[in-house]
Amino acid sequence: xxADAHQAKHFEEGLKGASETVAEFHETxxxxxxxxxxxxxxxxxxxxxxxxxxxxVFGLLSDNFFKAATLSTILQQIAIVGILGCAQTVVILTxxxxxxxxxxxxFSSVLMGQxxxxxxxxxxxxxxxxxxxxxxxxxxxxxxxxxxxxxxxxVTLGTWQVLLASNFIYSANETIRSADVKExxxxxxxxxxxxxxxxVRVLFxxxxxxxxxxxxxxxxxxxxxxxxxxxxxxxxEAAALAGVKTRAVLxxxxxxxxxxxxxxxWVMIGRFGxxxxxxxxxxxxxxxxxxAVVIGGISLFGGRGSIxxxxxxxxxxxxxxxxxxxxxxxxxxxxxxxxVLIIFAxxxxxxxxxxxx
Amino acid sequence: MTREPILKGxxxxxxxxxxxxxxxxxxxxxxxEILAVIGDNGAGKSTLIKAVSGAVAPDEGDIFxxxxxxxxxxxxxxxxxxxxxxYQTLAMSPALSIADNMFMGRELRKPGFMGKVMRQLDRPAMxxxxxxxxxxxGLMTIxxxxxxxxxxxxxQRQGVAVxxxxxxxxxxxxxxxxxxxxxxxxxxxxxxxxxxxxxxGIPIVLISHNxxxxxxxxxxVHVHRLGKRLCIIDPKRHSMxxxxxYMTGAKVPEDMNEFA
Ligand SMILES: Nc1ncnc2c1ncn2[C@@H]1O[C@H](COP(=O)(O)OP(=O)(O)O)[C@@H](O)[C@H]1O
Ligand SMILES: [Mg+2]
Numbered sequence: 001x002x003a004d005a006h007q008a009k010h011f012e013e014g015l016k017g018a019s020e021t022v023a024e025f026h027e028t029x030x031x032x033x034x035x036x037x038x039x040x041x042x043x044x045x046x047x048x049x050x051x052x053x054x055x056x057v058f059g060l061l062s063d064n065f066f067k068a069a070t071l072s073t074i075l076q077q078i079a080i081v082g083i084l085g086c087a088q089t090v091v092i093l094t095x096x097x098x099x100x101x102x103x104x105x106x107f108s109s110v111l112m113g114q115x116x117x118x119x120x121x122x123x124x125x126x127x128x129x130x131x132x133x134x135x136x137x138x139x140x141x142x143x144x145x146x147x148x149x150x151x152x153x154x155v156t157l158g159t160w161q162v163l164l165a166s167n168f169i170y171s172a173n174e175t176i177r178s179a180d181v182k183e184x185x186x187x188x189x190x191x192x193x194x195x196x197x198x199x200v201r202v203l204f205x206x207x208x209x210x211x212x213x214x215x216x217x218x219x220x221x222x223x224x225x226x227x228x229x230x231x232x233x234x235x236x237e238a239a240a241l242a243g244v245k246t247r248a249v250l251x252x253x254x255x256x257x258x259x260x261x262x263x264x265x266w267v268m269i270g271r272f273g274x275x276x277x278x279x280x281x282x283x284x285x286x287x288x289x290x291x292a293v294v295i296g297g298i299s300l301f302g303g304r305g306s307i308x309x310x311x312x313x314x315x316x317x318x319x320x321x322x323x324x325x326x327x328x329x330x331x332x333x334x335x336x337x338x339x340v341l342i343i344f345a346x347x348x349x350x351x352x353x354x355x356x357x
Numbered sequence: 358m359t360r361e362p363i364l365k366g367x368x369x370x371x372x373x374x375x376x377x378x379x380x381x382x383x384x385x386x387x388x389x390e391i392l393a394v395i396g397d398n399g400a401g402k403s404t405l406i407k408a409v410s411g412a413v414a415p416d417e418g419d420i421f422x423x424x425x426x427x428x429x430x431x432x433x434x435x436x437x438x439x440x441x442x443x444y445q446t447l448a449m450s451p452a453l454s455i456a457d458n459m460f461m462g463r464e465l466r467k468p469g470f471m472g473k474v475m476r477q478l479d480r481p482a483m484x485x486x487x488x489x490x491x492x493x494x495g496l497m498t499i500x501x502x503x504x505x506x507x508x509x510x511x512x513q514r515q516g517v518a519v520x521x522x523x524x525x526x527x528x529x530x531x532x533x534x535x536x537x538x539x540x541x542x543x544x545x546x547x548x549x550x551x552x553x554x555x556x557x558g559i560p561i562v563l564i565s566h567n568x569x570x571x572x573x574x575x576x577x578v579h580v581h582r583l584g585k586r587l588c589i590i591d592p593k594r595h596s597m598x599x600x601x602x603y604m605t606g607a608k609v610p611e612d613m614n615e616f617a
Binding site for chain 1: 412431432433436442444446447448449450451452453457458461462463464466475476477478505508
């Protein structure tokens with residue numbers, strides 16, 4: 001009886017005189033391990049290195065590359081994909097995926113346009129309505145995923161088709177011409193305006209993208225909500241047991257993604273001038289934004305990566321497109337190289353995740 | 358014993374499809390005690406503590422805290438009531454840091470404008486607190502409180518989870534096999550911590566397969582078998598082999614509740 005317990009304590013006598021430190025956190029330090037550990041802590045490092053390398057290579061290959069106008073054009077080209085990438089980032093951080101981002105963007109832009117032109121609502125109010133409706137579309141994705149527990153891939157594959165079809169039906173496939181927008185609802189084209197410091201045209205849309213990325217970088221790193229987004233993507237069950245309202249976080253994430261998509265829709269009007277239900281973003285926006293996210297080093301398995309990485313990922317795509325065009329190769333090389341980069345990025349992600357061991 | 362239990366379960370039932378994990382189970386935890394819960398694998402111990410800590414909703418039965426019927430719908434509710442649990446799976450986010458994990462769901466915000474309006478986390482305060490709590494547990498040589506939990510060993514993770522519960526539990530602390538992955542030294546620290554928590558007047562539920570540990574620290578032993586409480590024994594009046602015989606069904610206890 002009590003002797004049992006005494007016996008049991010006995011073997012621990014050997015502990016006396018042993019070092020009093022418990023569970024030391026040894027830092028293993030082979031150079032490769034060190035790199036792995038550093039990448040583990042700094043997930044945006046890989047895309048940044050690739051970006052700098054691409055800039056140097058294209059700078060050497062083409063004299064025209066390092067011109068302010070070229071660089072400004074690259075930023076302008078990635079504005080829409082980058083904003084959709086913000087949406088895709090928060091979703092993928094929760095281990096989800098959003099195939100409907102392009103559809104929400106196009107439908108929201110059409111709704112903003114039609115509010116003004118069909119119903120005569122002031123442009124500013126139309127924009128607010130469009131933003132709210134885009135947020136609502138995202139929230140529907142979130143509700144289906146969080147409460148009906150349907151896989152995000154399936155839900156957004158469905159809403160992508162439903163929203164894009166609704167967009168065509170509602171708009172009767174009609175485009176609102178740029179000149180009309182300019183004349184009666186110029187607020188819709190806000191993000192197409194530009195400033196010209198030193199003669200280089202920089203679109204408002206570029207500033208918007210940078211501000212959105214900066215805000216989201218802050219929110220994801222510096223607020224409790226941001227930490228919860230990562231926790232939900234990392235291990236949802238553990239997050240729930242640790243006190244995270246996982247379903248609420250999921251709904252908020254998809255709603256926020258919808259909001260970003262609607263902003264992207266507004267920017268589309270500025271970039272293209274017209275309001276077009278057939279804009280290619282509806283079909284391609286999802287793949288382009290996922291590409292930026294993946295090249296940006298964000299793990300498709302959730303819980304890892306940074307939105308700054310996504311920004312670099314989008315820039316890499318833009319730099320490749322522009323660089324290869326200036327060098328004068330077949331544009332197909334862009335897609336070829338982007339494809340290689342995607343596989344490389346996922347390979348690196350797998351390797352970094354082994355740093356755990 | 359005339360005192361009222363601080364945490365009480367009556368007639369708890371929880372089914373998973375065809376499996377009945379809890380089969381009309383009772384549970385009592387008295388103020389200031391260490392209650393050990395022992396039982397075979399699959400007996401339903403983890404399900405029992407999940408039911409009283411809000412992690413699963415029982416299909417039937419009632420739970421009382423301080424004599425008042427409660428209805429936790431999530432672990433957040435239980436935590437708000439001062440019940441802190443170390444789940445068997447530890448409930449940690451592997452990619453997040455030690456400090457992030459310790460404060461998950463109850464983060465500290467900076468004072469003033471940055472915290473109130475900008476919702477900025479007070480990382481220095483959280484890191485300082487986390488480091489202090491790990492030191493108390495003897496996990497003192499942590500260089501980097503910002504390292505991801507997944508870079509820790511199983512024992513270290515368990516240490517962090519125990520530190521988290523001990524730091525925040527104000528009413529009841531529940532530990533589901535807290536020393537399973539720990540070495541001899543670390544287990545000893547956890548036992549010391551358990552005794553220390555009790556000396557602060559906070560009762561503890563300890564699920565463990567380690568009979569020497571159970572018999573060393575427990576005031577009462579709840580023997581769980583086939584989804585319900587088989588008996589409650591006094592560790593001073595029974596041997597470990599008796600306890601093992603009861604929980605495996607090799608022997609039937611004469612007295613179902615020595616404390617009745
Ligand atoms: N989430 C679940 N889904 C299905 N069955 C479960 C689940 N959790 C526990 N069970 C079953 O309930 C029974 C009791 O499990 P558990 O409470 O974990 O036992 P213990 O902690 O005593 O080992 C087991 O048969 C187990 O398989
Ligand atoms: Mg268990």
